Amino acid sequence: KAGVTQTPRYLIKTRGQQVTLSCSPISGHRSVSWYQQTPGQGLQFLFEYFSETQRNKGNFPGRFSGRQFSNSRSEMNVSTLELGDSALYLCASSGGQSGNTEAFFGQGTRLTVV
Amino acid sequence: AQTVTQSQPEMSVQEAETVTLSCTYDTSESNYYLFWYKQPPSRQMILVIRQEAYKQQNATENRFSVNFQKAAKSFSLKISDSQLGDTAMYFCAFMKHPLYGGSNYKLTFGKGTLLTVNP
Numbered sequence: 748k749a750g751v752t753q754t755p756r757y758l759i760k761t762r763g764q765q766v767t768l769s770c771s772p773i774s775g776h777r778s779v780s781w782y783q784q785t786p787g788q789g790l791q792f793l794f795e796y797f798s799e800t801q802r803n804k805g806n807f808p809g810r811f812s813g814r815q816f817s818n819s820r821s822e823m824n825v826s827t828l829e830l831g832d833s834a835l836y837l838c839a840s841s842g843g844q845s846g847n848t849e850a851f852f853g854q855g856t857r858l859t860v861v
Numbered sequence: 862a863q864t865v866t867q868s869q870p871e872m873s874v875q876e877a878e879t880v881t882l883s884c885t886y887d888t889s890e891s892n893y894y895l896f897w898y899k900q901p902p903s904r905q906m907i908l909v910i911r912q913e914a915y916k917q918q919n920a921t922e923n924r925f926s927v928n929f930q931k932a933a934k935s936f937s938l939k940i941s942d943s944q945l946g947d948t949a950m951y952f953c954a955f956m957k958h959p960l961y962g963g964s965n966y967k968l969t970f971g972k973g974t975l976l977t978v979n980p
């Protein structure tokens with residue numbers, strides 16, 4: 748069974764640019780959540796998508812957005828990048844079977860904004 | 862809103878010894894799950910152990926066990942016979958029950974405890 752795949756693994760962008768990160772969940776999982784991990788703030792929840800609908804959103808500015816496709820793959824977009832957006836972005840896949848609460852994480856995308 | 866607190870930023874233990882990582886949380890929910898996740902230097906977040914709040918029995922997974930004190934809102938992780946491969950960042954996390962109050966799989970994490978196992 749393939750795990751959660753995040754692409755790309757590393758990304759360097761310039762301030763003001765935009766970026767799109769991708770996450771392919773485990774087959775059969777309908778929920779994809781995104782987290783931002785930084786040394787100062789730790790792991791912070793960005794948003795969750797379930798069957799193409801955003802179910803929950805964290806306290807991030809509108810520059811952070813996402814979407815989910817019919818095959819459950821999800822993308823996260825950050826527009827007008829700021830230096831503070833440099834972080835490890837983790838995607839988690841859940842909801843494969845009724846009552847299964849385990850979140851399976853991808854290896855993350857390391858975004859550096861210069 | 863839920864909060865998760867890990868009061869030990871760093872800990873170290875000798876190989877083969879036992880170590881306990883602390884976690885406290887705050888919630889008004891009655892149905893929820895608690896987790897310990899491990900993040901080694903490779904960055905891959907891996908589930909170590911899970912506890913359902915309605916279960917009084919503490920969860921165990923091989924060398925890993927928890928001490929779940931619901932009234933005290935405490936959820937500590939005990940690692941027995943520590944191994945070098947246990948060196949990692951450990952995160953305590955909370956999730957509302959997806960069926961009974963959450964309708965989502967959002968995790969709230971603590972700041973983490975960096976555990977180093979020394980040979």
